[in-house]
Structures are given as structure tokens and as C-alpha cells.
Amino acid sequence: MARQWKAAVVGTGVVGGWHVGMIPRIPNCSLVAVCDTSPEKAHACLEKNQVTGVPVYEDLAEMLGKADVDVIHLCTPSGAHCDPAVACLEAGKNVICEKPMEIQLDRIDKMVATSKRTGSRLAGIFQNRWSDANRAIKAAADEGRFGKFAWAGCFTPWYRPDKYYEEGGWRGTWKLDGGGAIMNQSVHAIDLLQWIVGPVKSVSAYASSRIHPKIEVEDTASAALEFENGAYGTIMGTTAMFPGMPARIEVGGENGTAVSENGLKFFKFRDERASDAELQERLAQGRTKSAGGAGSADIGMDLHARNIMHILSAWEEGRDAETAGAEARKAVAIILAIYESARKNGAAVRVA
Numbered sequence: 001m002a003r004q005w006k007a008a009v010v011g012t013g014v015v016g017g018w019h020v021g022m023i024p025r026i027p028n029c030s031l032v033a034v035c036d037t038s039p040e041k042a043h044a045c046l047e048k049n050q051v052t053g054v055p056v057y058e059d060l061a062e063m064l065g066k067a068d069v070d071v072i073h074l075c076t077p078s079g080a081h082c083d084p085a086v087a088c089l090e091a092g093k094n095v096i097c098e099k100p101m102e103i104q105l106d107r108i109d110k111m112v113a114t115s116k117r118t119g120s121r122l123a124g125i126f127q128n129r130w131s132d133a134n135r136a137i138k139a140a141a142d143e144g145r146f147g148k149f150a151w152a153g154c155f156t157p158w159y160r161p162d163k164y165y166e167e168g169g170w171r172g173t174w175k176l177d178g179g180g181a182i183m184n185q186s187v188h189a190i191d192l193l194q195w196i197v198g199p200v201k202s203v204s205a206y207a208s209s210r211i212h213p214k215i216e217v218e219d220t221a222s223a224a225l226e227f228e229n230g231a232y233g234t235i236m237g238t239t240a241m242f243p244g245m246p247a248r249i250e251v252g253g254e255n256g257t258a259v260s261e262n263g264l265k266f267f268k269f270r271d272e273r274a275s276d277a278e279l280q281e282r283l284a285q286g287r288t289k290s291a292g293g294a295g296s297a298d299i300g301m302d303l304h305a306r307n308i309m310h311i312l313s314a315w316e317e318g319r320d321a322e323t324a325g326a327e328a329r330k331a332v333a334i335i336l337a338i339y340e341s342a343r344k345n346g347a348a349v350r351v352a
């Protein structure tokens, strides 16, 4: 029988609210505490999700001392993941951390090292790895069905209004968001790209804010890539394309091409199988309209639930999850290389 997990959510804003709503619906999980530096937000979040009898903490150390909890869902701003994660891991708690794992590699390394030293587990959320369409493309890549990759790209043509950046205060800042459209929004598609095609060797990029004059960071970026396997690629990401369209992943080469765009849009191989057409028909449509393109409210929670259930099952089996810290680091390394290249006016930068 599956182990029962006692979970707490730290950071009860937009995404923390999803976790609060989701945890009680995962069969072997219960929500035992929530923590937010703004307790009013935590109370409002519990009320909105019709959760009663769960204590609210304003101070993480107090919660770690008092609550009987074994997994922390960390949903604080992106540049405020490291300190709470390290505190939780040091206190013997396992951590599920929202994307991006952190906004600087040394902080991710610290989180990973603390997890290794303490034996408490650390895993990231990259829920799009659990979409059936993306998993079908990954399986084809692992089987070698594409042959030699020629080119692979990811496109995140999203839109966020000024209000999105004004709310919360941390969005669109280097200090706590760590970047803009690329670090916050495109990180999902960038993770999928490197997961399917393999490590990115170098990038050459441009980035700036086109329509959001008040933010410090980019709302639009475009990068040319070279993968370690020799293929070329493209990353584009924006929050400046009204009204926002679904993200798209496109990979192909010698023996096949596949496209995922809120569903499996193209899936053709030289070694055609009867199951390919069936798969494409079954997975053609995604479940939400813009799949996040027009706003966070349109992201949907089912993939999050799958991601979390996978993490807990892996831990129950005594192994790290697929999105363990070192794996969640890879997309951030690519993103930081994109920023460095953009600062150098498009000069090629090697991914760390």
C-alpha cells in the first residue's frame, strides 16, 4: 500500500493555491499545514479552496518545529526558493519545489548538496513532462526514432498584461523573478526541449522588453542554439504577443518529425507504426484553451497532480524523481546562458 504523505504548502499565492486545492485530491496525501509571510493570504487561500482545520504559520521555522509534516510544497517567488528549501531539507523534510528550481545555479547547487547531505529528497515541478503528447515525443526520442536530430525548437508566444507584473511585486524583477518571459514562462518549454533532444551546448540570443515598459527584465527573447549532438535549434519566448497562444515544441531529423502544441499536432516517422496515427488522433487536443498562453488561470492542474504523484511514487521506491534537483537545473543553465548572450549583443555563450 502507498505510504501516506503529510504535506505543507509554503507560499499560498496563485500556484500555492493550486497545490492547496490539489493535495487533498491526491489519494495518499493530506494537507497538514500552510505557511505564508502574509498569513491573510494563507487564510484567504484555505477559504477559497474550502479547506478547514489546517493551521496557518507565518514563520517557516515555527512550522518546521511544530507541524508533523514530511513533504513541503514550495511555492514562494522563484528567487526565494533556496533559503526555505535548505531550511526544510535541514529539518529532515522532503521538498517539492515549483519551477524554476531557483534563479541562480549556485543556489540550485546548494539545494542539491543539502539534499544529498541530509538524505531529504528534492524534486522540481515541470508538469508539462507529464502531458501525454510530450511523453510520446520523449519516448520516440529515447527509442531513437528520429535518427540524427537536425533541428529542434520551442516557442512560447504568450501574453501577460501589465497587471500580472504589478501583482505580487516580485514578477518582472531580476532579484526575485530572475528574468522575464524566458525564466518565468518559457522555462517549461526549454526544459522539454533539452529533455527530448539532449544538452544544449551554446546559445546566441537577443532579449528586451518590448511592451512592458515598467519591468526590468525581458518580455521577449529569441535564441539560436547548438545542441551537444550537433543539431541546431531555436528558443523564442514572449509575454508580449496578445492574446497569447499555446507553447509549441517542434523536433525533427533524419527519420521523423514531431510537434506538440497543446496536444500532439504532428508525429510522423520513416518507420511508420499503426499506433502512431492512433496516438496522434487520441492526443491531438489539449485540455485547456490556450494552455497558459493567455494567463496562469488557463494552465490546469491535472499535469501538476501527475507530476506530484510521480515524485511521491519515486520517493516511496527509494529513488530520486525524474525532476530531481540536478535535472531541474538544466533549463536554468540554458536560460542564464541566454541572458549572458543577450547582454553581449548575441555573442555565442557556452551553457554551464
Ligand SMILES: NC(=O)c1ccc[n+]([C@@H]2O[C@H](COP(=O)([O-])OP(=O)(O)OC[C@H]3O[C@@H](n4cnc5c(N)ncnc54)[C@H](O)[C@@H]3O)[C@@H](O)[C@H]2O)c1
Pocket (backbone or CB within 6 Å): 010, 011, 012, 013, 014, 015, 016, 035, 036, 037, 038, 041, 060, 075, 076, 077, 078, 079, 080, 084, 098, 099, 100, 125, 127, 167, 168, 184, 296, 299
Ligand atoms: N508550474 C507552473 O505552471 C507555475 C505557474 C506560475 C508560477 N509558478 C511558480 O510558482 C512560484 C510562485 O508563483 P506565484 O505566481 O504563485 O506567486 P505569488 O506572488 O502569487 O505567490 C507567492 C506567495 O509566497 C509568499 N511568500 C513570499 N516569500 C515567502 C517566504 N519566504 N515564506 C513564505 N511565503 C512567502 C507571498 O506572500 C505569496 O503569497 C514561482 O516560483 C513561479 O515561477 C509555477
